[in-house]
Amino acid sequence: MKKLFPILGVLTAILLSYALYMALIGAPTEKTMGNVQRIFYYHVPSAWTAFILFFINFGASIVYLIKRKPAADIVALVSAEVGVVFCTVVLVTGPIWARPVWGIWWTWDMRLTSTLVLWLIYVSYLFLRRFSSSGETPMLAAALAVLGALCVPFVYFSIWIFRTQHPQPVMGGGGSIDPRMLHVLLLNWLAFSCFAYLVCWSRYRLERLQRDVDQAHAMESLMDPRGSVR
């Protein structure tokens, strides 16, 4: 497994570079917005990746609530953390795209507001994990994650339910897209998914190591300098 990681890392870097080239040069220029529309190739795949990670967090939290498996707790924590990073990208690239197209950085539109609320829920999840030292923290966090995951479909479908300024979804929303643009979009999504998988993998290993070290510290504190257990 240790040998596989660098190989996958190199392959992901190549894929990300190719996806970046396609997004900037390979994809056709949109007629109305021009080059600024190319933000779409980073904004939308980041949103999809964040949603998938939040669903993984939801599944792992359910498993933890039922079976109390520490591995499920680690998967939940890692997916939430990486999901927040991708959701941050969405919340930052969105206004940068909105400014030249809508003329404003932000509007309290249902899609934008619900995405911000979703981000705040998962940030509070991470704060809970970080600052609470109670033994009940993983269970409380899992319960919060289940509630947070309910927000994900609401964010996705908010543009169908409410009249919003945000464009209709590319997939399954009745909107049309040039097949070449769709190809570049899916390529970028694949590249970001591979990148997210590798980041989750290294973060998972780090968390396991951290827990082993914490356990070793706990064992050490039980032993006196002469090596006998108190």
Next chain:
Amino acid sequence: MSGNGYLFAAYAVTWIIHITYLGTIVRRYKRLQGEIEALKENRSQVLGVRSQG
């Protein structure tokens, strides 16, 4: 700012966010490696005391 400026800003900020996060992971790994070394040293000292006893 021109359309290209916004495009560059969006792509740059995306990678700044990702690289910053990767940096925190690397920093945590290094800190943990330091803790592991300290634990190993402590354990070897404890075992040394035990063998003397």
